[in-house]
Structures are given as structure tokens and as C-alpha cells.
Amino acid sequence: MEDWVHRALERWPNVPALFGWLKLDRRGRWLIRGEPITRPQIIDTINRNYAADEHGRWYFQNGPQRGYVELEVAPLILWAAPDGAHLTTHTGVEIGDAQQVLLDEEGSLVLATEHGAAAFADNDLEWALAHLRNSDGADCSEDDLVTALAQPSGTGTALVLELADASVPVERLDREQIPQALGFAPAPQPLDDERAVVGGADDV
Structure with a gap:
């Protein structure tokens, strides 16, 4: 403040x-x-x-x-920086860490970050998709994403999100449950x- x-x-x-x-x-x-x-x-x-x-x-x-x-989705909205190398929130703060990545039933990703819960802007989902990997370490395919979306809410998926120097496992969680999960x-x-x-x- x-x-x-x-x-x-x-x-x-x-x-x-x-x-x-x-x-x-x-x-x-x-x-x-x-x-x-x-x-x-x-x-x-x-x-x-x-x-x-x-x-x-x-x-x-x-x-x-x-x-x-x-x-509408989360308290912070994520934008890809112009260089494509990192993420910032809509308030201009750079994201350096994510403790949890949640995938809802519509394919949106919400992260638990050091600044609070943050969701990708709907026009920056391509960045997220480009940084998702499957269990073999390969780029996430459409089939991989469909399989992850089919997982029951509250279960893990075979996907990870590459962010900074970390690979964070992606969990399936229905949107209505995300606010309580992330506080x-x-x-x-x-x-x-x-x-x-x-x-x-x-x-x-």
C-alpha cells in the first residue's frame, strides 16, 4: 500500500x-x-x-x-511477458514460483503463486499450452489434454507445467472448488x- x-x-x-x-x-x-x-x-x-x-x-x-x-476467475490474472520467457500478473508483478497448478473442467489453469491465486488470461492460454509437458517430458498434445480433462475432480494428471526452473504437477479440480482450495x-x-x-x- x-x-x-x-x-x-x-x-x-x-x-x-x-x-x-x-x-x-x-x-x-x-x-x-x-x-x-x-x-x-x-x-x-x-x-x-x-x-x-x-x-x-x-x-x-x-x-x-x-x-x-x-x-470472475481468480484474484490475479497472468499475462505472458513480451519476450515469452516469464509471466507477470495484471498488476505488473513477475511470477517466480508456483506451488500448485489446477486444471478446471473448461481447460483453464489456475496457479497458487507467491503472490496469490493466479489464472491465465483467456488470450494467453497458448503460453500455458506451450509450457505443458506429458509424463514422457514431451510437449502436451491435444490427446494428453483431453485425457487430463477427463480425470475426476481432485485427482492428479500426467501433465506438468514448466515454470521458471520448476516442473509443477497439474491437478484436475472443478472451477467451483478452486476458490476454497486456494483460499x-x-x-x-x-x-x-x-x-x-x-x-x-x-x-x-
């Missing part, structure tokens, strides 16, 4: 949080009330002040007020004792 955010929190510590206003889509775009945010200055500010609380709810800390974010809330809700503004309706 930036210094101005900490100063604002100290000055106004009890501002109600916003729920139902902000969303992160599967391409790493910020949306407010369903409309994409396009101003670079606003996007940069959100990216620099984006974090998760102890309940796995991700939020943008806008000065003294938190705006909790609905997640994030896809649709944050206010707790009973929280002051909140929900979807534009004041619930303070």
Missing part, C-alpha cells in the same frame, strides 16, 4: 467498505458497475493498492475506504459486524 493510503486510514479509520461495485474479469480488466475502467492513472492506482484480507477477500484500498472486488473469495460479502455499502445501497 502507498503512504497516502496509510495516512488516510489513520485519519479516517471507520469508513464503510464497498461491496458489489468492483470486478476483475478473466482478462485482468477492472470494471466498476460492469463498465471497464480505462484511465491508466486509475488502473495504476488500483494495481498498487490491491490486496487480500484475512478472509481471502481481495480489495482495492482507496484511501480510507476498501472496495471489495468480485473475481480466496470470488464474491466477497460483508461480515455481520462490518459497516458496508452494498451495491450502492447504504447498509451502514
Whole structure:
């Protein structure tokens, strides 16, 4: 978080949080009330002040007020760097490590990274496919992928994802189970004792 955010929190510590206003889509775009945010200055500010609380709810800390974010897929979206050698999140942070790789029923990959759960942008899936290997160490074929997708949810596959200097095993897990497995809330809700503004309706 930036210094101005900490100063604002100290000055106004009890501002109600916003729920139902902000969303992160599967391409790493910020949306407010369903409309994409396009101003670079606003996007940069959100990216620099984006974090998760102890309940796995991700939020943008806008000065003294938190705006909790609905997640279409995951709290971080992965983009392939222009050189194709590494991955960065939609917030501009480079990924250096993945502890777990999950494959859902639609073929999307979600990683447990050092920065949080991260999914490949739908227009960067080619990078992921190019870095998948089968049990023989060969490039993942269409048949290999079909076989992996046919595995029951919660079981391993014969695939690994090559990331940095590691080969991380790929596990099949249905999309609805991924948030709990990786510890994030896809649709944050206010707790009973929280002051909140929900979807534009004041619930303070």
C-alpha cells in the first residue's frame, strides 16, 4: 500500500467498505458497475493498492475506504511477458514460483503463486499450452489434454507445467472448488459486524 493510503486510514479509520461495485474479469480488466475502467492513472492506482484480507477477500484500498472486488476467475490474472520467457500478473508483478497448478473442467489453469491465486488470461492460454509437458517430458498434445480433462475432480494428471526452473504437477479440480482450495473469495460479502455499502445501497 502507498503512504497516502496509510495516512488516510489513520485519519479516517471507520469508513464503510464497498461491496458489489468492483470486478476483475478473466482478462485482468477492472470494471466498476460492469463498465471497464480505462484511465491508466486509475488502473495504476488500483494495481498498487490491491490486496487480500484475512478472509481471502481481495480489495482495492482507496484511501480510507476498501472496495471489495468480485473475481470472475481468480484474484490475479497472468499475462505472458513480451519476450515469452516469464509471466507477470495484471498488476505488473513477475511470477517466480508456483506451488500448485489446477486444471478446471473448461481447460483453464489456475496457479497458487507467491503472490496469490493466479489464472491465465483467456488470450494467453497458448503460453500455458506451450509450457505443458506429458509424463514422457514431451510437449502436451491435444490427446494428453483431453485425457487430463477427463480425470475426476481432485485427482492428479500426467501433465506438468514448466515454470521458471520448476516442473509443477497439474491437478484436475472443478472451477467451483478452486476458490476454497486456494483460499480466496470470488464474491466477497460483508461480515455481520462490518459497516458496508452494498451495491450502492447504504447498509451502514
